[in-house]
Structures are given as structure tokens and as C-alpha cells.
Amino acid sequence: MSMRGAGGRRGGVSAGDVGLQKELNKSAPKIDHLLSRILSLFSPYRTPIIGTIVLVLLGAGLTVIPPLLTQRAFDDGLFPSADPATGAGSDTGDAGSLIQGPNLPVLIEIVVLMIVIYIVSSLLSVWQTYLTAKVGNSVMGALRVRLFTHLEAMELSFFTKTKTGVIQSRLQNDVGGVASVLTNTISSILGNTVTLIAAVVAMILLNWQLTIVALVLMPILVLAQRRVGQVRARIATKTQESLSDMTAITQETLSVSGILLSKSFNRQQTEIGRYADENATQVRLQVSQQMSGQWFFAMVNIFLSAIPAIVYLVAGWLLVGGAPDITAGTIVAFTTVQARLLFPLLGLMRVALDLQTSSALFARIFEYLDLKPAIADAPDARSVDTAHLGRVEFDDVVFRYPDAEDDSRPTLNGVSFVIEPGQFAAFVGPSGAGKTTVSYLVPRFYEATDGAVRFAGTDVRELSQDSLVANLGIVSQETYLFHATIADNLRYAKPDATQAEIEEAARQANIHDRVMSFPAGYDTVVGERGYRLSGGEKQRIAIARVLLKDPAVLILDEATSALDTISERVVQAALDTASRGRTTIAIAHRLSTVLSADVIFVIDNGEVVERGTHAELIDAEGVYSTLYSQQRETT
Known part of the structure; x- marks a missing residue:
């Protein structure tokens, strides 16, 4: 404050x-x-x-x-x-x-x-x-x-x-x-x-x-x-x-x-x-x-x-x-x-x-x-090409935050990778390495300073923001719920959703039974920022909200890092369900949540220093192996 x-x-x-x-x-x-x-x-x-x-x-x-x-x-x-x-x-x-x-x-x-x-x-x-x-x-x-x-x-x-x-x-x-x-x-x-x-x-x-x-x-x-x-x-x-x-x-x-x-x-x-x-x-x-x-x-x-x-x-x-x-x-x-x-x-x-x-x-x-938005649709902006939906690519991306000094080290420096449709890709690394920044550049919350971010084969700067965001679902560490009912919070993703669709999304997120245990059920008011619910309950409602949207690409930004072990397991099961059948980008602090990822990108000092599966990175005995060993020792 x-x-x-x-x-x-x-x-x-x-x-x-x-x-x-x-x-x-x-x-x-x-x-x-x-x-x-x-x-x-x-x-x-x-x-x-x-x-x-x-x-x-x-x-x-x-x-x-x-x-x-x-x-x-x-x-x-x-x-x-x-x-x-x-x-x-x-x-x-x-x-x-x-x-x-x-x-x-x-x-x-x-x-x-x-x-x-x-x-x-x-x-x-x-x-x-x-x-x-x-x-x-x-x-x-x-x-x-x-x-x-x-x-x-x-x-x-x-x-x-x-x-x-x-x-x-x-x-x-x-x-x-x-x-x-x-x-x-x-x-x-x-x-x-x-x-x-x-x-x-x-x-x-x-x-x-x-x-x-x-x-x-x-x-x-x-x-x-x-x-x-x-x-x-x-x-x-x-x-x-x-x-x-x-x-x-x-x-x-x-x-x-x-x-x-x-x-x-x-x-x-x-x-x-x-x-x-x-x-x-x-x-x-x-x-x-x-x-x-x-x-x-x-x-x-x-x-x-x-x-x-x-x-x-x-x-x-x-x-x-x-x-x-x-x-x-x-x-x-x-x-x-x-x-x-x-x-x-x-x-x-x-x-x-x-x-x-x-x-x-x-x-x-x-x-x-009179302020001009720094990020706006190009005059000839077009919709996402559904033929390549789910493909995400970074091509030699350099990024500095707008208020950073010109001579400071970039937050991301020459980052390149390709995530194919349907892949589960995890980004891991030390705090401050630039992992979350990757998740900001895909939906174009920030603009790459240099290089190109491509979604479905097209530079995101050439896509309309509505079309881009319509195909993305984001679950962040800090879940935001409105001071409204659970049903209203879920319908934020799809205003015309039926009650049956809401309940199905909640079941997939492992929260339906818990909601029905409340006296008012889906009409329960969650309170300011959802403070009447536990952290795990809020996170699962957020997951259900994304599932109701049904996006082609899912971004999980340390979605379980603030939860206790039991809540993490319940939420992780919901995330596994949410990830099924769609491209998933997971920003992970706890490596135990991404062991089964199709590909893991290790970011350190703004650069991708390693990539591969969990087994491949353990065998490489590099940054990932060190991080994994340190986390195992503390659990």
C-alpha cells in the first residue's frame, strides 16, 4: 500500500x-x-x-x-x-x-x-x-x-x-x-x-x-x-x-x-x-x-x-x-x-x-x-486461423517492461520455442527469471520489444485482440472473484450458459459437490474477492470458469503455488481435466506439478537454457536437475 x-x-x-x-x-x-x-x-x-x-x-x-x-x-x-x-x-x-x-x-x-x-x-x-x-x-x-x-x-x-x-x-x-x-x-x-x-x-x-x-x-x-x-x-x-x-x-x-x-x-x-x-x-x-x-x-x-x-x-x-x-x-x-x-x-x-x-x-x-493505448488492433487485424489453432511460437523474443531502464538487462532475451497443438508445455526456473512474462506476451497483455510472438501461425500483432483472447483461457495464482453469486462468477466466461453447462464445468473442476453443500448452492454470494471461500475453492471455481469458456489454449500461471498440499492435489486434478485435449502453457514453481509435461522449458535470466521432458532434464544434470533436487530436499 x-x-x-x-x-x-x-x-x-x-x-x-x-x-x-x-x-x-x-x-x-x-x-x-x-x-x-x-x-x-x-x-x-x-x-x-x-x-x-x-x-x-x-x-x-x-x-x-x-x-x-x-x-x-x-x-x-x-x-x-x-x-x-x-x-x-x-x-x-x-x-x-x-x-x-x-x-x-x-x-x-x-x-x-x-x-x-x-x-x-x-x-x-x-x-x-x-x-x-x-x-x-x-x-x-x-x-x-x-x-x-x-x-x-x-x-x-x-x-x-x-x-x-x-x-x-x-x-x-x-x-x-x-x-x-x-x-x-x-x-x-x-x-x-x-x-x-x-x-x-x-x-x-x-x-x-x-x-x-x-x-x-x-x-x-x-x-x-x-x-x-x-x-x-x-x-x-x-x-x-x-x-x-x-x-x-x-x-x-x-x-x-x-x-x-x-x-x-x-x-x-x-x-x-x-x-x-x-x-x-x-x-x-x-x-x-x-x-x-x-x-x-x-x-x-x-x-x-x-x-x-x-x-x-x-x-x-x-x-x-x-x-x-x-x-x-x-x-x-x-x-x-x-x-x-x-x-x-x-x-x-x-x-x-x-x-x-x-x-x-x-x-x-x-x-x-487523450492517452493512446500502447496495444491496439492493427487497421487490417484479422481473426485467428482455426486450421493452426493451438500452436504457440516465440521467435527470438526480447522484452523489457515499459518503465525499465534502456540499458537494463531485458526480462526476456532472445527466447525462442514452439508449442504444438495439444501439447502440455511447462515453464520453470528461479523466481524473477521471466516465466510469468511469457504468459503475458501470448495474450498480448504486453508487446514484445523485439522478435515475434505467433499464435496459430500468425503474429499476435496482426490478430484482433477479441479473436486472440477468445481462444485463450487463463488461470492465475491470484484468483479474482466478483462480489456476486457463484453462478454469476461462472457466467462471466459465458453469459448465456445454461445451468446444466455451469454444473458440468463445475464437476470437471471438482467443485460441484462442494457448491451443492452450501445452503444456497450456486446462488451463494462469495463475498469481496471471494473471501468467503477457501483458496482451493476459489481456484477450482476459477478453473470451472475457464472450462465453461472452453478455450483452445490454456495458460496456468502458478495456479497451485499458494495452496496447501491437500488443496493442491484437488486443484491439480481439476487442472489435469482442464488441460486434456487442449494446448496448455503452465508456469510452475512446484516442479511436482509438471512432471508429466510433454516439454519443459527452463528459463534463467530471461533465456531458455534447457528444454526437454522431465527425464531428459534430470539426466542433463543442469539447472532443472538442481531445482528439482532442492525442492525434494525441502518436502
Whole structure:
């Protein structure tokens, strides 16, 4: 398990933080590129998006009509003949007339129209919310599946170098973290922009001098928003990294294996401390992220809330100066429109901040999506030639693991051999000699650095991976079972298998009687990683799973090395049944399990140093003979 704590990031700015800031500054111009990629995620949903756009435009347009109707309500309905400058005059109905009584027919017409607009706007808002929620969550779901699908295509070495918890965090936390952006971005940007433009136009129509007063400080707010967004993006990156570490700690420590390890060494308090430290870092970062924009929005609220009072003052000056186009209705309507300006402006600023903040999360998601699988089908990949099915050949194969030094000794160096259809071939040798690597190269979990691996007479690089793996069955030392029933675990090899086929495979693997002794039989839940079963039981279920697949070539990677003697004998009998009638490649630590092999290849320091039957190798008195003698002495 990783024992890296969170202390290195606490107590000031670390070198890593400085590097992160430089990297963020360097990548700042890429936000536009990120935005285009984000928008491309919506391309499959054009029809509902167009519907959303229409609803947004209608709703935004309707929002600025009530303030204009307010002006009419005051000037034509409530005070149809009022003189805003003097309030006095004759009863002739001109600009200087006395205040007349309310014009009820006009007032009723305006009020009814305003109510209808509010009802229509609310209905449009509900419909728009439904469409945006559906589109946004569909995009988020599709992105999560796309990321999962891409990760499934990555080569084995990617997973050996990456913590499972970190991968889980990218799938859950990072994708979930951009949910609001995916759900609300388009409708918010479009709706708020249209509302903002309409509000500004309405303000200009009402009075252009007051409009200048209301908008004079807007550029300063935009610049301040950009700076706040950069800070929040930096904090968001650190937050997600900390969240990934927490997920990794949880996955490592709270798994069955992790709990067994911590309890075995009495390290529960250490693990609690690791989690608590990382949690404290996460709390600090979450508080920082939530507070990073609060002063900015407080400033915006103060500014926009003070504008009406300033508008009243400026309107007073204009009236004193004899401005003829300012009425009570104009002032009320203008302040109403200006209040309507607050929400779309804040909405646009929040979207801009969310986009800047989420850019860090999108960058992490796209970082995984941009990874190119090191092992993929060739454009002209073909299926396995069934005429030569079962033949496996290594031709002068050299292999180095991807993270190995260039000048280091290869794990396999010039390995050549041929296994004919139906042969039982065993690979033996000291630990670290390269035996398991052979089993990785046949199914193309790794790619040979040099030379060629051929399956059924064809280089595996020319075969489709589906066709290759469909003809292979692998039983490894570390058996993996899902937290499901025994029947579900067996059907993983053949989803459409009948109960009769499942039971026949279990009988061949010597596990049927044991399964039937359980109260729930094949419906018995095996528990996390199969921990409710013994090692021998898990291994025999794994063998039954392979038998249900019925592959042409069987790979046994030290399938009995972790078992006791009695369990080994039972499992070995099941393996003998599984090997019958098919090519078998057995990676063996215990030589007693391969004495009857058709051919034994002895690997030492990455090279095949001996080959032959058990009797031939004993007579040769080489590496195999020495290993065999040493094992006999210890048993």
C-alpha cells in the first residue's frame, strides 16, 4: 500500500505548488481549446439543445417586457396626466395638466398582460429546466461511459503504474465535479446573455444617461472575475488531487486485503492518521474553494445594490437640469430593469468562474481520454486461423517492461520455442527469471520489444485482440472473484450458459459437490474477492470458469503455488481435466506439478537454457536437475 501522507502539501507553498502554478499559467491559453472540446460533447443532442435555445430566447425576451409595462402602468394607468416636474396644471390632459384619477381600463389591460407573461415565463422555465437537466446529465453519463470504455482499452502496464483509487476518482469525482457545468452551461450562457442584452437595450430606451451610470464599472468587474477564476482553478486542481489521494487510501485500506494487512500489523491507527491528514487537507481546500469567490461576489452585490440609489440621485440632477423625458414611471421602470440586470450578470460571472474552475477537472478527464493505448488492433487485424489453432511460437523474443531502464538487462532475451497443438508445455526456473512474462506476451497483455510472438501461425500483432483472447483461457495464482453469486462468477466466461453447462464445468473442476453443500448452492454470494471461500475453492471455481469458456489454449500461471498440499492435489486434478485435449502453457514453481509435461522449458535470466521432458532434464544434470533436487530436499 502507498504510505505517502498529506503533510508534504501542508504549511505553506511547496515546490510542487509553485510548479503547479507555472503549469496552470502555461496552460491558461488552452481554456478556449477546452471550451471547444466541452461544447463538442453536446453534438449528439442537437434537437433538444435547439429546443432549449428557443425556450431560453423566449424566456429571456419575456423577462424585459414587465419592466416596460411597469412604465406604462405608472404613466398611463396610475398617473395618466401627472407632470413629473411640477405636478400641477390644467385639466386639459396636456403635459402641464393636474393629476387625473387612474385609468382603470388601461391599468387592467396592463396588469392582465403582465400576469400572462409571468405565467408563460414560468411554464417555459419548467420546460427549459427539464431539457437542460436531461441533456446535461446525458452528456455527463456519456462522458463517464466514454472514459470507462477508454480505460478498458488501456494496456496492462497503465494499471500496474496507476492506483485504482486514482482511476476511480477520475471516473466519479472529476466527472461528477463538472456536472453543473455540463447541465447549465449552454442555457445559462445563452439565457443570461440574451437577458443582459435585452435589459441593456431597455435601459437605453428608457434613458441613456442613467444607463451609463449603471454600467460604468462593469469592465472592472469582468477583470476581477477573471483573476478570481484563475485562483479557483488552481485550488480546484489541488482539491481533486487531494480527493484522488483520499479515494486511493479508502480503496487500499478498506478492501479486504487492506483490512487484513492493517489488522495483522496493528496499523489501524496509522491508517486512520493517513486518512485524517488527507481529510484535513481536503477540508482546508474545500473552504478555500468556496471562499475564493465570495469577496468578489460581495463586491458585485454591493455595487449592483447601490446602483438604484445612485440612479435616483442622478435622476434628480437631471430633473433639476430640466430633462424632459424622465417621469416617475421611467425611474421605476429603469430601476426594475437594472434589478433584472443583476441576476443575468451574476449568472454569467458564475458560469465564467465555473468554467475556469472546471477547466482543471476537464483537463484531468481529457488527459485520460487523450492517452493512446500502447496495444491496439492493427487497421487490417484479422481473426485467428482455426486450421493452426493451438500452436504457440516465440521467435527470438526480447522484452523489457515499459518503465525499465534502456540499458537494463531485458526480462526476456532472445527466447525462442514452439508449442504444438495439444501439447502440455511447462515453464520453470528461479523466481524473477521471466516465466510469468511469457504468459503475458501470448495474450498480448504486453508487446514484445523485439522478435515475434505467433499464435496459430500468425503474429499476435496482426490478430484482433477479441479473436486472440477468445481462444485463450487463463488461470492465475491470484484468483479474482466478483462480489456476486457463484453462478454469476461462472457466467462471466459465458453469459448465456445454461445451468446444466455451469454444473458440468463445475464437476470437471471438482467443485460441484462442494457448491451443492452450501445452503444456497450456486446462488451463494462469495463475498469481496471471494473471501468467503477457501483458496482451493476459489481456484477450482476459477478453473470451472475457464472450462465453461472452453478455450483452445490454456495458460496456468502458478495456479497451485499458494495452496496447501491437500488443496493442491484437488486443484491439480481439476487442472489435469482442464488441460486434456487442449494446448496448455503452465508456469510452475512446484516442479511436482509438471512432471508429466510433454516439454519443459527452463528459463534463467530471461533465456531458455534447457528444454526437454522431465527425464531428459534430470539426466542433463543442469539447472532443472538442481531445482528439482532442492525442492525434494525441502518436502
